[in-house]
Amino acid sequence: MTEIDRRPRIVIIGAGFGGLAAAKALKNAPVDVEIIDKRNYHLFQPLLYQVATADLSPADIAWPIRSIFSKQKNVTVTLSKVLDIDTERQVVLHENGESTYDHLIIANGSSHSYFGKDHWAANAPGLKRIVDATEVRRRVLMAFERAELCEDPEDQARELTFVIVGAGPTGVELAGSIAELAHVTLSEDFRRIDPDDARIILMEGGPRILSAFPEVLSAKAEESLRKLGVEVRTGVMVEQIEDDHVVAGGETIPASTAIWAAGVKIENLKQWLGCETDRIGRVPVQPDLRVPGLPSVSVIGDAAKVAWKDGMDVPGVAPAAKQEGKYVGRRIAAEARGEKAPAPFRYRHMGSLATIGRNSAIISFGKINLSGFVAWLFWGLIHIYFLIGVKRPIFVAMSWFSNYVFRSKGSRLITGMEALRAVRAHVPKRR
Amino acid sequence: MTEIDRRPRIVIIGAGFGGLAAAKALKNAPVDVEIIDKRNYHLFQPLLYQVATADLSPADIAWPIRSIFSKQKNVTVTLSKVLDIDTERQVVLHENGESTYDHLIIANGSSHSYFGKDHWAANAPGLKRIVDATEVRRRVLMAFERAELCEDPEDQARELTFVIVGAGPTGVELAGSIAELAHVTLSEDFRRIDPDDARIILMEGGPRILSAFPEVLSAKAEESLRKLGVEVRTGVMVEQIEDDHVVAGGETIPASTAIWAAGVKIENLKQWLGCETDRIGRVPVQPDLRVPGLPSVSVIGDAAKVAWKDGMDVPGVAPAAKQEGKYVGRRIAAEARGEKAPAPFRYRHMGSLATIGRNSAIISFGKINLSGFVAWLFWGLIHIYFLIGVKRPIFVAMSWFSNYVFRSKGSRLITGMEALRAVRAHVPKRR
Numbered sequence: 002m003t004e005i006d007r008r009p010r011i012v013i014i015g016a017g018f019g020g021l022a023a024a025k026a027l028k029n030a031p032v033d034v035e036i037i038d039k040r041n042y043h044l045f046q047p048l049l050y051q052v053a054t055a056d057l058s059p060a061d062i063a064w065p066i067r068s069i070f071s072k073q074k075n076v077t078v079t080l081s082k083v084l085d086i087d088t089e090r091q092v093v094l095h096e097n098g099e100s101t102y103d104h105l106i107i108a109n110g111s112s113h114s115y116f117g118k119d120h121w122a123a124n125a126p127g128l129k130r131i132v133d134a135t136e137v138r139r140r141v142l143m144a145f146e147r148a149e150l151c152e153d154p155e156d157q158a159r160e161l162t163f164v165i166v167g168a169g170p171t172g173v174e175l176a177g178s179i180a181e182l183a184h185v186t187l188s189e190d191f192r193r194i195d196p197d198d199a200r201i202i203l204m205e206g207g208p209r210i211l212s213a214f215p216e217v218l219s220a221k222a223e224e225s226l227r228k229l230g231v232e233v234r235t236g237v238m239v240e241q242i243e244d245d246h247v248v249a250g251g252e253t254i255p256a257s258t259a260i261w262a263a264g265v266k267i268e269n270l271k272q273w274l275g276c277e278t279d280r281i282g283r284v285p286v287q288p289d290l291r292v293p294g295l296p297s298v299s300v301i302g303d304a305a306k307v308a309w310k311d312g313m314d315v316p317g318v319a320p321a322a323k324q325e326g327k328y329v330g331r332r333i334a335a336e337a338r339g340e341k342a343p344a345p346f347r348y349r350h351m352g353s354l355a356t357i358g359r360n361s362a363i364i365s366f367g368k369i370n371l372s373g374f375v376a377w378l379f380w381g382l383i384h385i386y387f388l389i390g391v392k393r394p395i396f397v398a399m400s401w402f403s404n405y406v407f408r409s410k411g412s413r414l415i416t417g418m419e420a421l422r423a424v425r426a427h428v429p430k431r432r
Numbered sequence: 433m434t435e436i437d438r439r440p441r442i443v444i445i446g447a448g449f450g451g452l453a454a455a456k457a458l459k460n461a462p463v464d465v466e467i468i469d470k471r472n473y474h475l476f477q478p479l480l481y482q483v484a485t486a487d488l489s490p491a492d493i494a495w496p497i498r499s500i501f502s503k504q505k506n507v508t509v510t511l512s513k514v515l516d517i518d519t520e521r522q523v524v525l526h527e528n529g530e531s532t533y534d535h536l537i538i539a540n541g542s543s544h545s546y547f548g549k550d551h552w553a554a555n556a557p558g559l560k561r562i563v564d565a566t567e568v569r570r571r572v573l574m575a576f577e578r579a580e581l582c583e584d585p586e587d588q589a590r591e592l593t594f595v596i597v598g599a600g601p602t603g604v605e606l607a608g609s610i611a612e613l614a615h616v617t618l619s620e621d622f623r624r625i626d627p628d629d630a631r632i633i634l635m636e637g638g639p640r641i642l643s644a645f646p647e648v649l650s651a652k653a654e655e656s657l658r659k660l661g662v663e664v665r666t667g668v669m670v671e672q673i674e675d676d677h678v679v680a681g682g683e684t685i686p687a688s689t690a691i692w693a694a695g696v697k698i699e700n701l702k703q704w705l706g707c708e709t710d711r712i713g714r715v716p717v718q719p720d721l722r723v724p725g726l727p728s729v730s731v732i733g734d735a736a737k738v739a740w741k742d743g744m745d746v747p748g749v750a751p752a753a754k755q756e757g758k759y760v761g762r763r764i765a766a767e768a769r770g771e772k773a774p775a776p777f778r779y780r781h782m783g784s785l786a787t788i789g790r791n792s793a794i795i796s797f798g799k800i801n802l803s804g805f806v807a808w809l810f811w812g813l814i815h816i817y818f819l820i821g822v823k824r825p826i827f828v829a830m831s832w833f834s835n836y837v838f839r840s841k842g843s844r845l846i847t848g849m850e851a852l853r854a855v856r857a858h859v860p861k862r863r
Contacts, residue, residue: 041577058489058490058492059489060489061489065621068621074623077623079581080577081581097581098581142472146472150512150528150529189502189503190496190499190502191498192505192508
């Protein structure tokens with residue numbers, strides 16, 4: 002901390018779970034905080050797959066950053082995209098100007114990684130942003146619309162085959178949710194096809210799904226998925242993804258819809274900071290979450306490589322990002338007040354959970370493993386609890402409850418005119 | 433009706449209020465119904481302005497056509513855009529094929545008319561579709577974001593000036609709603625600007641706002657708007673709309689946001705049917721809503737010019753479209769059953785209503801004129817009642833209630849990357 006008269010300027014890049022937690026932890030500190038994000042909202046990413054499968058609307062899981070901080074007067078929000086960081090001058094360069102910092106907190110999250118096959122992105126969108134979710138929703142719903150207009154059984158089968166690549170929580174939740182969409186929600190909506198004929202194939206390169214969970218829960222989850230009609234294939238590497246087929250393990254599967262849930266990467270940090278990054282672009286940080294050699298820069302959330310235990314890193318999940326944000330915020334607040342620096346960061350693992358459709362979930366919480374309906378209820382409660390941190394959880398709860406009771410999907414809208422062009426491109430003319 | 437063995441085929445173009453009512457009236461008739469629409473949802477258009485001002489989400493006011501008819505097995509839904517109609521062969525040509533009809537019901541609604549100045553569309557979007565509403569929302573919210581990034585007071589004033597052209601119900605409701613967004617909802621969200629400084633200007637070419645209402649109610653509405661801080665200008669013709677100013681009545685008003693709520697037109701019908709249309713493209717129909725000379729074609733809703741009383745036409749409002757759809761459905765059902773044709777169509781006017789912000793509305797119902805808070809409550813009840821016809825009105829009611837009580841705008845999301853480009857284009861770099 003330099004001995005100057007003005008209040009220290011804290012710049013936070015990104016308003017995800019980590020960035021928000023850091024800003025909140027600085028609430029009563031004698032500092033000025035600037036949050037820079039390229040979007041005007043905070044996104045509750047763990048529920049994004051439910052937007053993709055039309056269970057929730059974007060507004061159910063996203064909140065304007067400004068309204069989250071309207072009462073916290075030491076926070077300024079700048080809607081802009083970061084272009085570079087000048088660590089010498091301590092300045093963030095962004096599309097709408099420059100922001101000087103005394104402390105910089107980088108919490109810019111991760112994006113999809115196609116393991117070097119970036120051309121797969123067009124045929125297999127991932128699920129990180131709201132536009133991704135509405136795009137996946139559009140593709141899934143349009144596949145049924147195209148199938149309804151097909152004459153040829155082979156064309157219909159191709160339209161009704163959905164391949165999900167990657168069986169982490171997102172892939173598993175997505176597969177379960179698409180299976181329910183096809184086999185329950187849409188079951189009476191079509192006249193020429195039977196949505197029950199839809200095939201949902203979940204591919205995983207590793208030996209089992211949900212590898213971060215105990216083996217017994219992976220097995221339970223796989224059983225639940227099979228009951229919903231999902232074909233689970235483990236130990237299969239995807240070799241090719243085209244717009245009308247996927248090649249995996251030497252087999253060609255005709256499928257007009259593929260969704261990517263396999264890998265993540267962190268962009269830009271090596272270039273911006275001139276520091277070391279790991280294979281996926283994360284910055285290895287010190288125990289106090291600072292970047293080695295750059296004491297005024299901290300990295301948190303998905304973008305940080307933080308040592309945990311048994312040689313493992315802290316996982317890239319929302320609770321970890323929140324804990325790291327809170328820690329860095331408190332550390333900087335203590336410094337600004339001239340107080341003693343807190344002890345090094347320690348991650349407290351809260352457990353893992355994933356849901357499989359309307360009735361089943363799996364939960365690993367310390368020594369407790371739960372699965373089935375009780376776990377599903379618990380999953381819902383946990384998510385409502387976490388949403389309370391932001392706003393209007395009651396609406397999300399009501400949307401779920403209504404979907405559960407009425408089996409309706411109120412958000413099943415295909416917006417934008419691309420819908421039609423997609424039909425035109427794929428379906429042969431009929432008389 | 434030809435003397436053939438198969439069931440008559442009824443094709444309906446458009447799933448708005450008229451098209452839905454017609455299909456529902458054919459529920460138990462011995463006919464096959466095909467609804468052709470270029471979108472997969474029915475839109476509750478009277479509340480579209482609330483999506484534009486972030487009170488509601490698109491999914492609150494739109495419902496998948498397929499789910500509305502999932503139980504009515506004589507209805508098929510085709511997602512396709514109509515290209516032409518062959519009235520000789522009785523065939524509708526659309527992007528995904530052809531549909532043969534015995535009876536055709538045209539219910540394709542209206543679009544914006546810029547009175548020949550179509551180049552205004554880019555600078556002053558209208559409000560007919562969901563994409564229009566999210567575009568208007570984006571422009572309004574981005575204007576505040578740009579103002580927050582401005583240094584120059586003149587630039588700030590231009591960004592914070594909103595011009596609404598046309599003071600029918602949509603223009604009035606939009607102006608009231610933007611005024612509340614600026615003066616109430618956003619009041620604490622910014623640090624460098626005061627959203628209270630925003631100017632909302634409502635322009636009307638005619639001598640008074642809401643010309644379809646009794647004069648006393650127009651005056652009440654104008655008073656309510658002024659209380660909300662809206663500048664109302666009547667008898668003013670707009671001469672020019674550019675991206676940074678509007679010229680009206682000889683005066684140049686610097687304003688970076690303009691919204692069009694002035695005129696409608698009906699497209700394509702003259703060309704498709706080879707029949708007469710009026711100045712705005714409507715088809716004058718017979719008392720049984722058939723097109724003169726084309727007994728197998730009926731036109732309903734905004735697209736039909738239907739004589740009412742005192743030389744007036746039936747107004748282009750949702751209840752009129754519903755009544756016409758129901759009438760034509762019943763007429764065709766009677767014919768299919770070999771029953772007597774019903775008496776000619778008679779429009780029952782249910783009254784007019786418009787709301788101005790959170791506390792005020794005006795209602796004209798027969799000889800009853802209501803205004804103020806009681807009218808506002810009545811307005812809410814009426815809309816909830818009409819929504820029951822579709823689905824989940826409880827959610828809309830709760831969204832309203834929550835917005836009312838908490839003054840929150842949960843749907844205040846700027847989606848898509850265009851947001852940023854807009855900032856970049858308009859705002860001078862700052863240090």
